Amino acid sequence: MKEFLNRFNLLFIILTYISMMSALYEQINPFLVLFGLLCSVWRIVNFYGRLPLLGRSWLNFITITSSLVTIVIVYPLGLFSIMLHLIMLGFSLKFLELKSIRDVHVFVNTGFVLVALFFIFHYSIAMALVAALLILLLLAVLLSVHGGRLAGTHFLKLLLKSCLLSLPLAVLLFIVIPRLPSLWKMPLQQQASTGLSDSVSPGQIAELSRSSALAFRASFVGDPVPQSERYWRVMTFDDFDGQTWSASQSKKMQEQQAKQGLSVNLQLSTRKNSVDLIVEPHYNYWVPALDYSEPGFGRVSLSDYALRSTTPVVRREHFEVDLYQQIETKPLTTEERQQLLSLPAQGNLKTQDWVATKVKQGIDKQDILKQLLNDFSTKNFRYTLKPPALGIDHVDDFLFSTQAGFCVHYASSYLYVARLLGVPARMVTGYLGGEWQAENKFMSIRQYDAHAWVEIWQEDRWLRIDPTAYVAPERIEWGLEQSLSNSDEFLADEYFSLQKWRNIKLLNQLRTKIAQIDYLWASWVINYDNQKQLRLLQSWFTKVPWLNFFSTVLMIMLLLFLSVFLLIFKPWIRQKINAEDKLYAQLQRYYSKRGLRRQKGQTVTDFCQLASAKSSQPSTLFKSFSFKYNSLKYEVNLSASERKKRLKQLGFICKQLQKG
């Protein structure tokens, strides 16, 4: 039965298509967006009756060209992108040709796949609501097709009713069904990594500081680490070319190995506490680490105590990291020492002179470094997000002329001096501090908490020095906003960010509430895993005693039911049927097909008599069948061999009787 679509159906279909397209707009190549736009324009014009639908050959032509163009355009973006774009293209083409109800079914199914792909990119509550709306629209399309003449409030009521009725079971399944591990590796979406980059030059972190985007969230199991110790380590740089700090070759090698899961073995001792991290996707491998973090499952350590995930963090990911008090260090090798002391040959003469004079004066290395830090706090140094530009010799420029800069400026200059003095040193970037949400006992670390500091090798261990602490101690104690002398610099570009307006009380309350909800969403929905499931169910069972009782009763009843079932039906006992009865039953089956059914109480002799009327076989054959059957059944003292013989005869007769 071919059924056609009416305007009510088409209205929903067009609406669904446009919403789906706008929801996935960011992830889709402009070419495909344009194509989708054309499709919807054609459909809308068709809806108003101004244009016919495209013919078969036109559609074929469009299908082939658009898929070729899409593949050519998207090919370099990787497998995931190809998959996404082809599904989207299929969705668009189905939308364009859509005629019958079967087309609508394909359209809706593809729509659901797209909603699932939407969730690979988006995971916030707001986006989940958008996806819920998309699902609602898809279901509305189905209801408009199959719901007959429902319209208006009845239509909406039924739609919402069926969705709401489905929710409890869905939630229960979500809570109870155990999660499987990844069955096979899927292509990942390629996206530019966000947050800290793999090299740093003065001014770079200042850019990050303009963003209030969430980097990760942390909560402590046990005593929280004190504020001044919350240096979240991400990258370590040991190579300097005069402008930028980056990783040396051997460090890059280690990063590569880390991606394959090769971990550096750290000698950790005295467990302190552990920290729960929910890291926002940054499309890179790093996991922020406090000193000293144990790698654990799915993560590896680097020799600089940083943590790396074995897979890129492409969604909100949950990490549980154990923290330790002490670490055993190995002395530096000659190569390492060389790398940690290397400096470009040219440039920064003023600084070199300054260091040389101090050394000539016979001042101890450590004292010179201390003096530098002292200078930062006492002399005219400023902490600002908008430092003046520096020249080629930027250490010179910073130390002796501008004297205004951001954490990287201070760290970089300090490092330079330390290396000049022959103290092995390296630059560490990461995050410092974070906002503590006392109510839910978690802290949010945002991009503007990005920081850079220095580690120097002293007494066979790494010692953390934060030059910024000397120029702006508020940065360590209170965070970025308080440390800036000019508060306009804080989130200068984000006028609408609630972070910027946190001194307004109402807005601040709203902001913390949203942050709380989002945290719960992240930890209980996005990162709900088998462990959490086990803990939740266990807590239910301990909290609600009758649940335990209930499940026990249920189990006992189930067992009882099973045993009763087995006792009654005894599936292990097969009903034994005698050979002669089997033959008789065969005969009955044969004649019942020919319209003769044995009635209850009919003897075998009677039955054979009736059957002979229906058959062309001689009636004597029927008589001998009944005679043989009766003798087998009722004759006493029948010897085994005789019995066997007669059975054989009976079988033969039976076969004959089934021929006529």
Add this chain to the structure above:
Amino acid sequence: MKKVFNPSDPFKRLIKQRFERWLTARLPANNSFTLNQKNIFIFPSKFGLQFLILGFILFLLGTNYQNNLILFVVFFLISFMVTCLLLSYQNIADLTLTANPITAQFAGQDSVFCLRITKKFDRGQKIDFYFQQPSSALKSVIKDQQVFVYGLSKTRGWFKPGRVTLRSTFPFGLFTVWTHLDFGLSVLLYPEPLNNGMPLVSASAEQTNKGLTNFSPGFEQFSMLKSYQPGESLKSVAWKQLAQGRGWFSKHFEQAQGGNVLLDLALYKNLDLEKKLSLLCFQIIELDRNDCRYALKLGNKTIAAGHGLEHKDMCLKALALYL
């Protein structure tokens, strides 16, 4: 005594036979059915199966990307299916269908069968009704509390259109709810009326000799006065009597008062039996419309001359059932 099986798909046919037998045992014929779990069947539709496959694909996607939100969508879709199952049952359950008595109809035309529906206000949405073995191209019509289902047969006699199928994919098309109900429907089909342009009665002079007069069109004779019924043509009002103050009367006329027409099957020679019956059928209808008296002779069965609706029905029934 060998049965002739359709060689192309004996297996299908066997299954169909089994199914029919099972259906007869499970849903025996009845004049009225109330739909409940005993006579409704619910299976996932083709789209429902596709939907399940979709759920499985999304489950793989969600598991492989370790994405809880995708998994939630999967669980939602599964529980949505369960909800649909219940809603589709609710839509059709407690519907009561009763077959209305059917008057005889003509072969070769779509014969209409009427079922009365009793339902709650918003239940029984979008149900298709058709015969399990559809014979007519007309779709069933649902009007107020009645369903008109059409069947078509070209052969006269008793026509049994078989079981009525109810099918619905309400509300989301994920499940097909269906049942085959046997209302024991049967209708008497009169032969298809056939006008071959012959004079209304082929009666020859012999008939007149036998005392039956020929039919003469246009000849009308006043027969009696009856009390006037509202709705009757004003032309038939007996104005004279009204003017005399005797109240409203209508004049009735009778035609061919002079003699009866004999319709004899044997008079048509060299024709197919069905065609002969069709011709007779047409004549009976025409004679009845002109209010003539006529007798019918079918082989050795004779129906005495008469007129009126009952007489016509008797004659047509005789035609329909003539062997």
